[in-house]
Each structure stands twice: as structure tokens, then as C-alpha cells.
Amino acid sequence: MKRIFAGGLFALSAFASSAVADESAWTPTVFNLDNGMEVVVVPDHRAPVVTHMVWYKVGAVDEAEGKSGIAHLFEHVMFKETDDLAPGEFDSIVSRNGGVSNAFTSWDYTAYFERVAKDQLGTMMALEAERMTDLVINDDPDGPFISERDVVKEERRQRIDNNPGVILQEMVLSELWKGHPYEITIIGNMDEVAALTPADGLAFYKEYYSPENAILVVAGDVTPEEVRVLAEEHYGAIAPTGTAHGVRKWAPVAPLTDTKELVYSDPKVRQPSWSRYYSGTSETRDRELSYALDVGLEVLGGGMTSRLYQSLVEDQKIAINASTYAWTTLHDEGPAIITASPAPGVTLDALETAIMAELEKVLEEGFTDAEVERARNSLAAQAIYARDSQSNMANTFGSTLALGGSIEDVLDYPDAMRAITTEQAIAAVREIFGTDRHYIEAHLLPAEGDS
Numbered sequence: 048m049k050r051i052f053a054g055g056l057f058a059l060s061a062f063a064s065s066a067v068a069d070e071s072a073w074t075p076t077v078f079n080l081d082n083g084m085e086v087v088v089v090p091d092h093r094a095p096v097v098t099h100m101v102w103y104k105v106g107a108v109d110e111a112e113g114k115s116g117i118a119h120l121f122e123h124v125m126f127k128e129t130d131d132l133a134p135g136e137f138d139s140i141v142s143r144n145g146g147v148s149n150a151f152t153s154w155d156y157t158a159y160f161e162r163v164a165k166d167q168l169g170t171m172m173a174l175e176a177e178r179m180t181d182l183v184i185n186d187d188p189d190g191p192f193i194s195e196r197d198v199v200k201e202e203r204r205q206r207i208d209n210n211p212g213v214i215l216q217e218m219v220l221s222e223l224w225k226g227h228p229y230e231i232t233i234i235g236n237m238d239e240v241a242a243l244t245p246a247d248g249l250a251f252y253k254e255y256y257s258p259e260n261a262i263l264v265v266a267g268d269v270t271p272e273e274v275r276v277l278a279e280e281h282y283g284a285i286a287p288t289g290t291a292h293g294v295r296k297w298a299p300v301a302p303l304t305d306t307k308e309l310v311y312s313d314p315k316v317r318q319p320s321w322s323r324y325y326s327g328t329s330e331t332r333d334r335e336l337s338y339a340l341d342v343g344l345e346v347l348g349g350g351m352t353s354r355l356y357q358s359l360v361e362d363q364k365i366a367i368n369a370s371t372y373a374w375t376t377l378h379d380e381g382p383a384i385i386t387a388s389p390a391p392g393v394t395l396d397a398l399e400t401a402i403m404a405e406l407e408k409v410l411e412e413g414f415t416d417a418e419v420e421r422a423r424n425s426l427a428a429q430a431i432y433a434r435d436s437q438s439n440m441a442n443t444f445g446s447t448l449a450l451g452g453s454i455e456d457v458l459d460y461p462d463a464m465r466a467i468t469t470e471q472a473i474a475a476v477r478e479i480f481g482t483d484r485h486y487i488e489a490h491l492l493p494a495e496g497d498s
Contacts (some may be wrong), residue, residue, distance in 0.1 A: 075444060075454060076271035080283045083259030085448065088274045089266035089440045097267030098437050099171045100160040101179075102445040104262070105255040107154045107235075108228040108296050108378070116235015117243055117251050119152040120192075120199050124248060125159065126150070127191030130181035134191065137174055144170060154229050155297075155378045156449040162438065165268045172281035179256055180285055184248045192245045200241060203234050211313035212320070212491055218309050219324050219489050223382055228296045253290055258282055260291030262448050266441040300380040302326040303485035312492040318367075320388045321395045321402070322489040325479055327373045327383035331450050337375040339475035340383065342467045344371045345422035346414050347406075347476060348385065352421075355387070358405045365393045365401055373479075378450045383479045395490055406480060413473040422472070427461035 075089040107118050128134045141148045146163030161171045184192050207213045217232050224230040234240075263282065265274045303326050330337040348355040348371030359366035366387045374381025385406070389398045433439045447457050 074458065077454060078271075078275065080258065080278060082283060082285055082287045084278075084282050084285075085262045086274065086278050087262065087264045087444050087448065087454075088269065088271040089264070089437075089444060090268075090270060091266055091437050091440065092268050095165045095268045096162060096437070097165050097168050097265055097269055098160060098162045098441045099168060099175070100158055100264040100266075100441045100445050101175050102156055102158045102262040102264065102449045103255060104156060104260050104291075104293070104295070104449055106152060106156045107231070107233045109255070110228075110231075110235075113239055114243060114247060114251075115231040116199065116233075116240040117247060118157055119233050119235065120196060120240065120243060121248060121251055122150045122152045122157055122159075123195040123198060124184065124191050125178050125182065127195060128183040129177050130183065131177055132174070137178065140170065140174060146171070152233055153377075153446075154233060156446065158442075158445060158449075160438075160441065168265065168267075168269065168274075169277050169281065172277055176281045176285060179258070179261070179282075182252060182256075184245050184252065186245050190245075192248045196240065196243055199234065200237060203237055203240070207232070207234060208237075209315075211311060211316050214313075215309065215311040215489055215491050218311065219322075219487050220382070222307060222309070222487050223303065223324055223326070224300060227298060227300050227379065229300070229377070229379060253288060255291055257288040257291040258285045259287040260293070262445055264441045264445040266437045266444075295378075297378050299332065300326065303487065306485045306488070308488045308490070310490040310492060312494045314494040316491055316493045318388055319395060319493065320386060320491045321398050322384055322386040322491075324382040324384050324487045324489065325484055327375065327381050327479060329375050329377050329380050330456075331378045331452065332380055334456070335471075336475055336478070337373075338463050339467050339471040340373055340375065340479060341426055342419060342423045342464065343414070343472040343476035344373055344383070345426060346418045346472065347371045347409060349422065349425075354409060354418075355385075355402065355405055359387060359398075359401055363401060365390050366398060369402070376446070376450075385480070395492075399488075407482075409473075410477055410481065414469055416469050419467070419469040419472050423464045423467050427464040430461050430464070 075087050077085065077087050079085050105118060107115070110117050126137055138148065141161055141163070144163055144167045146161050146167060148159070148161040150157065150159040159175065161174075163171055183190070187193065207217060220232070221230055263278060328336045328340060345353070347353060348369060350356065353370070355369040355371065359369045367390055369387035371383070371385050373383040385402060387398055387402060389395060443457055444454065447453070
């Protein structure tokens with residue numbers, strides 16, 4: 048998976064000089080508060096704004112058995128009410144100060160962010176510190192926990208239960224990750240979400256929402272000294288709970304041991320699609336393989352110049368799209384995926400035959416040096432030019448550190464991409480997509496009788 052989703056294709060000559068200019072300016076300062084909170088400061092003085100993020104090292108992977116969805120539900124609850132903030136007041140304060148705020152939950156972490164004028168940074172820290180320590184969780188049916196539990200249930204209905212593609216993906220991932228903590232989707236199983244209690248929420252809060260389990264990232268028009276003073280004032284006074292034990296439920300994902308086909312049809316489907324999910328890798332588990340796979344997948348199906356797109360869409364005209372990608376930025380191994388949609392009148396069987404013929408050709412003949420060079424330079428360029436985005440800077444450092452990575456992993460990524468050889472790229476593709484590898488094939492179809 049590409050580290051940063053930004054930009055398009057850039058030639059090496061277009062970014063070589065920028066790389067020199069940006070590398071030194073983009074290096075963050077890292078320090079720890081006495082209570083264990085890690086702080087990352089990424090100066091960006093182009094505009095008087097800052098992105099303020101708090102990353103908690105807890106996600107869906109850490110949920111207790113039968114409590115699926117609680118990490119995501121808790122993200123909702125964090126915006127509701129504290130001892131000193133009335134319901135809705137958090138968002139109101141951010142908006143009144145010209146800022147925007149939001150949050151997201153992954154299998155591996157939960158992150159909260161605000162983007163505001165630099166003179167409001169202290170206010171944002173005060174707000175985050177307040178909800179880190181004094182969140183209201185009670186048994187009131189109209190209170191923050193129970194009301195947001197109902198919101199999450201409706202969110203599941205709208206985003207998953209009403210979306211055929213997402214339903215099929217959930218079915219596939221459940222098989223791919225069977226027995227692993229990633230198996231259950233982040234939003235949780237409906238029955239388990241409905242059964243979550245305020246007591247569950249309070250226990251989750253006390254266990255994980257503590258400064259020693261958090262990473263503060265501030266990117267923007269600030270200096271490390273300014274951030275240190277504000278962080279000490281607002282976060283430094285928070286005593287660690289001692290319950291954030293740091294023991295995660297991460298574990299290696301067992302490779303698939305058999306091949307399966309899953310089919311899902313629905314009247315809402317208008318465009319059939321074909322996909323194969325293979326057992327993949329992750330940067331955390333195997334950085335070298337992951338980077339080589341990034342490059343190999345860029346050649347194989349990374350865009351309109353890729354092998355699959357050129358063959359299936361441009362030359363044979365039997366597909367309207369074709370691509371490959373991998374979920375390599377999770378902590379544990381994610382899937383590597385080949386996907387395509389047939390052109391009108393083309394069956395999925397015919398599409399599959401054509402895809403596999405092209406894949407077998409690649410596995411046998413390999414890549415050319417020129418296409419690997421183009422792919423690795425493209426990935427390196429995207430990472431460098433993405434540094435123009437303050438939010439990308441904060442997100443990339445925060446997610447990498449939350450997964451146990453380092454600042455150097457981020458800074459070294461462009462050079463690591465450019466160092467991948469043709470042999471490494473094709474070896475990675477052969478390892479993941481070899482003819483001896485099992486997979487899950489997924490067919491998304493209109494309901495029978497639909498046109």
C-alpha cells in the first residue's frame with residue numbers, strides 16, 4: 048500500500064531538487080513528558096495554522112471478546128460531554144475559533160484532531176486534556192454513551208448493511224483474518240454493539256485513555272519550544288493511570304490454507320466486480336518485503352500505465368478497470384488484492400481467465416528495469432510531495448509511531464523506495480501471488496434477474 052495517498056506520477060527529475068530542500072525542513076522534534084506522553088513537533092511555517100492530533104494506542108484489535116465495536120463507539124462518546132463541557136460544547140468551541148475537528152478509529156489506534164489558527168493551539172490542548180480525564184459516562188438513556196451507541200448502530204446500517212460492496216468485503220476479511228483480532232470489523236457486530244454498557248465504556252476509558260498511552264503530534268506554524276510549554280501546561284499535569292499496560296493483541300496472521308469463493312448479489316449492485324484476496328504482509332512485520340511489494344504492485348496494477356490496466360482495459364477492452372493494492376500499513380499482515388470490473392457483455396469467468404493469464408505472464412517473465420524504475424520513483428515522489436500537506440505530516444508520523452515504528456521509518460521511505468531493485472519487486476509479487484498460494488475470490492453481482 049502506498050504510504051501516502053497524494054499526487055500523481057512524477058518523473059525523477061521533477062522531485063530530485065525538492066527532495067533536498069524538503070528533507071531537512073521536515074524533520075520533527077520528539078520528546079516525552081514526565082507522565083509518559085510522547086510529543087512530536089513538525090514545524091511548518093508557510094501559514095499561521097496548526098494541526099493538533101492525539102493518538103491513543105488502542106483500536107479494534109484490543110477489544111475484549113464479545114465487546115466488538117467499543118473502540119469506535121468510544122470515539123463517538125469522546126465528543127459528547129465532560130465535567131466542564133456541556134453536550135456539543137467541544138465542537139462549538141472549535142467552530143467558534145475557526146477550526147475543524149474530527150476523529151477516526153483503526154484496528155490499531157484511535158486518533159483525534161483539530162486544525163486551527165496557531166493562537167488557538169492552547170485551547171485545543173485544554174479541550175483534549177479535559178476529555179482525556181473527565182469524560183462523562185452514565186446510565187442515562189439520553190446520555191452520551193447510550194445515545195451514541197444508538198448512533199453507531201444506525202451508522203452500521205447505513206455504511207455496511209446497506210452497501211453490498213462493503214458487506215462482501217466484510218465477509219472476505221472475516222475469512223482472511225479468521226481467528227485473529229482483526230477478524231471483526233472496526234464498527235463491530237450489531238448484536239455486540241447493542242449489548243455494550245456504560246460500565247463497559249468506563250472500564251475501556253480507564254484502561255486506555257491515559258497520557259502514557261497517547262502520542263501528541265503538532266504540525267504547523269510552531270516551534271518545539273512553544274509546543275513544549277503548552278504541552279507541559281495542559282497535558283503534563285495529568286497523572287498516568289497506570290492501567291494503560293501497553294500489551295496489545297497483535298499477532299502474526301496465519302496464511303490462508305485453502306482457496307474459497309464468496310459470492311454476494313444484491314439488487315443495488317449495478318456493476319459486477321471480481322476480486323482475489325491473497326495473504327499479504329505489513330511494513331511492521333516485514334518492511335523489506337512490504338516495500339518491494341509496493342513497487343511490484345505499482346507495476347502490476349498501480350494505475351493506467353500498469354500491466355493489468357493496459358492489457359485488460361486498453362488492449363483487450365474486456366474490463367472497465369483493473370488494479371492491485373495491498374493493506375501493508377496495518378501492524379499485522381493485511382491482504383494483497385487483485386480487482387477488476389468487466390466491460391459490458393463480459394462474464395466474470397472470461398475476465399478472470401484474462402487476469403490470470405496476465406499474472407502468469409508476469410510471474411514467469413518478470414518486470415523490466417524501466418517499469419520498476421518508473422514505479423519506485425513514482426512512489427518516492429508521492430511521499431515527498433505529500434509533505435506539502437500539514438495533515439499528511441501529522442497523520443504519517445502519528446500512525447507510524449502508534450504502530451511501533453520510528454521517525455526514521457518515515458523519513459527514509461523515499462530513499463527506501465528508490466533502492467528497490469527489479470529483482471526484489473518481482474520476487475515480492477511471486478511470493479504473494481505465486482501459483483501455490485491460496486486466496487479468497489470474491490464476486491459482487493446484481494441480484495438474479497436484474498439487468
